[in-house]
Amino acid sequence: xxxxxxxxxxxxxxxxxxxxxxxxxxxxxxxxxxxxxxxxxxxxxxxxxxxxxxxxxxxxxxxxxxxxxxxxxxxxxxxxxxxxxxxxxxxxxxxxxxxxxxxxxxxxxxxxxxxxxxxxxxxxxxxxxxxxxxxxxxxxxxxxxxxxxxxxxxxxxxxxxxxxxxxxxxxxxxxxxxxxxxxxxxxxxxxxxxxxxxxxxxxxxxxxxxxxxxxxxxxxx
Amino acid sequence: xxxxxxxxxxxxxxxxxxxxxxxxxxxxxxxxxxxxxxxxxxxxxxxxxxxxxxxxxxxxxxxxxxxxxxxxxxxxxxxxxxxxxxxxxxxxxxxxxxxxxxxxxxxxxxxxxx
Numbered sequence: 030x031x032x033x034x035x036x037x038x039x040x041x042x043x044x045x046x047x048x049x050x051x052x053x054x055x056x057x058x059x060x061x062x063x064x065x066x067x068x069x070x071x072x073x074x075x076x077x078x079x080x081x082x083x084x085x086x087x088x089x090x091x092x093x094x095x096x097x098x099x100x101x102x103x104x105x106x107x108x109x110x111x112x113x114x115x116x117x118x119x120x121x122x123x124x125x126x127x128x129x130x131x132x133x134x135x136x137x138x139x140x141x142x143x144x145x146x147x148x149x150x151x152x153x154x155x156x157x158x159x160x161x162x163x164x165x166x167x168x169x170x171x172x173x174x175x176x177x178x179x180x181x182x183x184x185x186x187x188x189x190x191x192x193x194x195x196x197x198x199x200x201x202x203x204x205x206x207x208x209x210x211x212x213x214x215x216x217x218x219x220x221x222x223x224x225x226x227x228x229x230x231x232x233x234x235x236x237x238x239x240x241x242x243x244x245x246x247x248x249x250x
Numbered sequence: 251x252x253x254x255x256x257x258x259x260x261x262x263x264x265x266x267x268x269x270x271x272x273x274x275x276x277x278x279x280x281x282x283x284x285x286x287x288x289x290x291x292x293x294x295x296x297x298x299x300x301x302x303x304x305x306x307x308x309x310x311x312x313x314x315x316x317x318x319x320x321x322x323x324x325x326x327x328x329x330x331x332x333x334x335x336x337x338x339x340x341x342x343x344x345x346x347x348x349x350x351x352x353x354x355x356x357x358x359x360x361x362x363x364x
Contacts, residue, residue: 033362034267038259038281039355121252143357151288155355180335181286181353213337216346 042156045124049159056136059145059242062122062158064182065166066175067148070192072100074166075143079107081235086131086140086242091130093122093147098139100145110134124159125130140244150179161245162186168193170200176210183211188219190234195224256355257297261307263357264314268306271360278361283332284354285319311324319352331347 034057037043053060065071072092074171079088089110092100101113112130114122127144134142144160146153154163163188167175176183189205189211204222207243219237223230264279283289291314293357297313318331330336339347 030362034357036263036357
């Protein structure tokens, strides 16, 4: 005998993510879900972004890692609210983990909340946390084939930041090829090329980000 | 290893349905899993097996129907399946076909012991 069910396996996560989004909207807060491989430079990009924007935006960070609180300590040293989530083995953050972390943040005193996901190019794409925007970071040392190997994540993201471009003379990676693949996967993707080490390209990225946050605030979502 | 989180979600949904229909035992749970979701069926089965040990779902089979990646061309309306990501329609070479199947993560039905 068959009992029809037809339910989405991720429905519980989607429901919690939608509730998180309502909380964010009530607090007029813009939320980014930052995803990349391990070592692409997520925490470094956050440090540089905070340095440039902390006088203009009130920023908070939720750090997701399998173990340890090194990243949250680095971010807290910048003088912003930072919460560490340890997933104890799970390869991605989900809506519920974010919900629990929200209790430790003063949301009404923030303009921008960045959720740094666990370093992984596969799993985080399927799990919403309630974000306004997904973003990807890719370093040139990882190679230019990553968008085609992990297409889902690139399709889901609004913006791609390509990091470590100071290493381009030393690695076999074509930024043009990355741009070409990405534009096929996601026509509307905005792409920035930066080096967190030298600082090149960072102003263009943070100017764009600030405009997104302000635009969201004036439109009320 | 998002298979562990998915297996946990499956169990929660199936437990609700079993309570609702007053079912004690299941023969199998039938899923539709899109090829684009990067789910590894063997891992999913293993995670499900581990999580259901010593519960009423122990021994229930997880059956997965893999849904091929399917596109529809916006130019000529042709639908076609693909092994992976595709940027052009094989019939008319039209660009950016729309992905219509391949991202499913669904429970379709429960198979009850006869």
